[in-house]
Amino acid sequence: MVPLISLRHIYKIYEMGDETVYANDDISLDIDRGEFVAIVGKSGSGKSTLMNIIGALDVPTKGTYLLGGEDTGEMTDDELAEIRNRMIGFIFQQYNLLPKMSVLENVELPLLYQGVRDRERREIAMEQLKRVGLEDKAFNLPRQLSGGQQQRVSIARALAGSPSLILADEPTGALDSKTSREVLGFIRSLNEEGNTIVMITHDKSIAMHAKRAVQIMDGRITFDGSIEEYAKL
Numbered sequence: 001m002v003p004l005i006s007l008r009h010i011y012k013i014y015e016m017g018d019e020t021v022y023a024n025d026d027i028s029l030d031i032d033r034g035e036f037v038a039i040v041g042k043s044g045s046g047k048s049t050l051m052n053i054i055g056a057l058d059v060p061t062k063g064t065y066l067l068g069g070e071d072t073g074e075m076t077d078d079e080l081a082e083i084r085n086r087m088i089g090f091i092f093q094q095y096n097l098l099p100k101m102s103v104l105e106n107v108e109l110p111l112l113y114q115g116v117r118d119r120e121r122r123e124i125a126m127e128q129l130k131r132v133g134l135e136d137k138a139f140n141l142p143r144q145l146s147g148g149q150q151q152r153v154s155i156a157r158a159l160a161g162s163p164s165l166i167l168a169d170e171p172t173g174a175l176d177s178k179t180s181r182e183v184l185g186f187i188r189s190l191n192e193e194g195n196t197i198v199m200i201t202h203d204k205s206i207a208m209h210a211k212r213a214v215q216i217m218d219g220r221i222t223f224d225g226s227i228e229e230y231a232k233l
């Protein structure tokens with residue numbers, strides 16, 4: 001089986017006046033289906049840059065990125081948007097829920113983009129809301145929910161389109177420690193059900209919930225191994 005994610009010699013280079021920033025500096029990485037990987041590094045190390053490339057939200061300056069065996073470098077913007085909608089569920093630190101839409105409509109969004117019809121869309125979205133324990137909030141607005149509940153809605157939204165990959169950027173960054181533990185426990189259970197998860201974090205204790213850690217520093221991978229090995233660093 002080809003890896004779900006295969007990055008080869010990925011660079012993201014920003015020219016800022018006379019300064020050149022290597023936000024990603026020769027990153028090569030394979031991630032298989034079913035893995036739970038934490039990408040961990042200090043602020044400014046290049047994590048979000050890498051997340052945007054893995055999520056097909058941005059393209060590298062050079063290097064090759066195969067997603068599900070398909071070369072993203074050969075794709076048009078429309079094809080990238082299509083593969084993103086079909087294959088990736090995003091969870092962001094700030095939830096990124098649309099404020100004027102109901103909780104249910106937010107969860108329906110990936111299905112809307114996939115062209116799923118009204119009734120089926122509602123049914124699937126409601127099932128996902130049940131899964132995160134929030135079916136009774138379906139017709140509320142996001143701001144009527146607590147932070148932890150909003151993050152659970154965003155998890156339901158990420159799952160709704162049956163993605164091959166769940167990509168979470170600092171998913172607990174805006175949550176208190178108790179709520180963080182609940183959300184991390186939930187993400188872990190999704191992995192145990194077979195979902196592939198890539199979680200970005202600056203916090204080692206959060207990375208410890210994953211099974212594999214990839215540490216980055218100044219845009220380069222400085223460690224890649226099991227969470228047990230990582231714990232010894």
Ligand SMILES: Nc1ncnc2c1ncn2[C@@H]1O[C@H](COP(=O)(O)OP(=O)(O)O)[C@@H](O)[C@H]1O
Pocket residue numbers: 014016021022023041042043044045046047048049050
């Ligand atoms: N659009 C951009 N233009 C210029 N420099 C950028 C841009 N995005 C990120 N960078 C720089 O790239 C480096 C990595 O940033 P980032 O990927 O956001 O790190 P992290 O998410 O680990 O905090 C930083 O030095 C940052 O200032």
Ligand SMILES: [Mg+2]
Pocket residue numbers: 047048049
């Ligand atoms: Mg970041």
